[in-house]
Amino acid sequence: MAVRRHATRAPGFDYHIRDRGRPQRKGKGLKTDSGETRRILVTGGAGFVGSHVADAYIARGDRVWVMDDLSSGRLEHVPAAAEFAEMDIADPRAARLIRDVGFDLINHHAAQIDVRASVEDPVADAGVNIAGLLNVLEAARAAGTRRVVFVSSGGVVYGEPETYPIPESAAKQPVSPYGVSKYAGECYLNYYREVHGLEYVALRYGNVYGPRQDPHGEAGVVAIFCNRLIEGKPLTIYGDGEQVRDYVYVEDVASANMIASGMVLEDRPGIDARAYNVGTQEATSVNTLATLLEGVADVQPGRLHREARPGDVRRNTLDTARIRGCGWVPAHSLTEGLARTFGHIAAGRAKAGAA
Numbered sequence: 001m002a003v004r005r006h007a008t009r010a011p012g013f014d015y016h017i018r019d020r021g022r023p024q025r026k027g028k029g030l031k032t033d034s035g036e037t038r039r040i041l042v043t044g045g046a047g048f049v050g051s052h053v054a055d056a057y058i059a060r061g062d063r064v065w066v067m068d069d070l071s072s073g074r075l076e077h078v079p080a081a082a083e084f085a086e087m088d089i090a091d092p093r094a095a096r097l098i099r100d101v102g103f104d105l106i107n108h109h110a111a112q113i114d115v116r117a118s119v120e121d122p123v124a125d126a127g128v129n130i131a132g133l134l135n136v137l138e139a140a141r142a143a144g145t146r147r148v149v150f151v152s153s154g155g156v157v158y159g160e161p162e163t164y165p166i167p168e169s170a171a172k173q174p175v176s177p178y179g180v181s182k183y184a185g186e187c188y189l190n191y192y193r194e195v196h197g198l199e200y201v202a203l204r205y206g207n208v209y210g211p212r213q214d215p216h217g218e219a220g221v222v223a224i225f226c227n228r229l230i231e232g233k234p235l236t237i238y239g240d241g242e243q244v245r246d247y248v249y250v251e252d253v254a255s256a257n258m259i260a261s262g263m264v265l266e267d268r269p270g271i272d273a274r275a276y277n278v279g280t281q282e283a284t285s286v287n288t289l290a291t292l293l294e295g296v297a298d299v300q301p302g303r304l305h306r307e308a309r310p311g312d313v314r315r316n317t318l319d320t321a322r323i324r325g326c327g328w329v330p331a332h333s334l335t336e337g338l339a340r341t342f343g344h345i346a347a348g349r350a351k352a353g354a355a
């Protein structure tokens with residue numbers, strides 16, 4: 001589909017909104033107090049998780065804008081019914097757009113997500129994950145935005161605690177600049193709530209997997225394994241492969257975002273009062289993941305063991321009682337989610353090969 005660029009909309013506007021060609025459904029979706037369809041901004045909505053979240057808002061009829069600088073996201077992942085602003089969240093134009101539209105809700109997925117990149121360049125990490133967030137929050141405060149759904153990480157904010165699965169109340173001991181910047185985001189949001197009355201929910205994700213995940217990044221072991229299996233190449237496993245993670249399917253994460261967008265919030269102070277782990281509470285080792293995916297792909301090209309990578313936590317599983325108490329249940333088992341992801345990647349590659 002051709003991408004059209006609108007001319008600037010009013011004198012003084014210095015940004016462009018791309019209308020991607022498909023009208024949004026009118027009259028559906030959650031309403032504001034005055035009965036209007038809610039206007040929602042999804043930052044990072046061209047990325048892996050953010051695009052599924054934008055899809056979920058569109059599916060229930062909200063009006064959606066996506067803001068993304070396309071540094072790792074892709075335009076084809078932005079739902080066709082969403083308006084799209086290609087911009088950096090740290091840019092003054094992003095703040096102007098937020099003030100001009102006056103979003104009811106901001107769902108903040110845009111981030112620098114690479115742990116190793118954050119170790120190499122903590123300043124760049126903070127530029128996006130802290131300064132970029134503050135640019136968005138200052139504009140949201142000025143615009144009277146009602147709620148921010150902020151994406152944190154249950155994989156990095158806790159470090160390596162004593163007990164598993166990890167509850168939200170566990171000590172926060174991030175061991176990377178990325179973990180620090182994610183937790184700092186929660187602390188800033190808590191400040192904005194206490195001082196300016198800006199409501200928020202922080203979702204601390206486990207290891208999200210599913211269609212559209214970038215196999216070239218650091219985070220996507222499922223996507224990396226799927227591609228290796230399709231190519232008939234051995235799976236690379238760092239360390240003994242017994243490190244465990246909490247893998248959660250991306251559509252289930254999107255449904256947690258829908259709940260976070262509408263949940264009634266208790267008037268309780270404290271950072272953990274606004275935080276919800278999002279995972280399955282199941283511990284899956286990299287070796288088990290490899291075995292399950294070999295079964296799905298019906299090939300066994302072998303495994304290469306490499307030295308463990310410094311900074312990788314040994315264990316991570318999240319206690320999800322809080323979000324389950326709000327009515328959320330992960331609808332996809334790991335086997336089902338892996339089969340869907342593999343099928344999606346295989347179909348995408350077949351299509352690209354045929355083109």
Ligand SMILES: NC(=O)c1ccc[n+]([C@@H]2O[C@H](COP(=O)([O-])OP(=O)(O)OC[C@H]3O[C@@H](n4cnc5c(N)ncnc54)[C@H](O)[C@@H]3O)[C@@H](O)[C@H]2O)c1
Nearest residue numbers: 044046047048049068069071072073088089110111205208
């Ligand atoms: N994938 C996971 O397992 C996981 C786990 C925990 C937390 N998270 C969080 O979920 C969110 C989405 O992660 P993802 O895995 O979908 O990664 P992703 O890289 O696919 O998505 C991030 C998106 O943000 C955009 N972006 C980056 N910097 C930007 C900037 N300065 N201005 C505007 N847009 C910018 C990118 O282009 C991309 O589209 C992130 O906040 C990440 O920290 C992800």
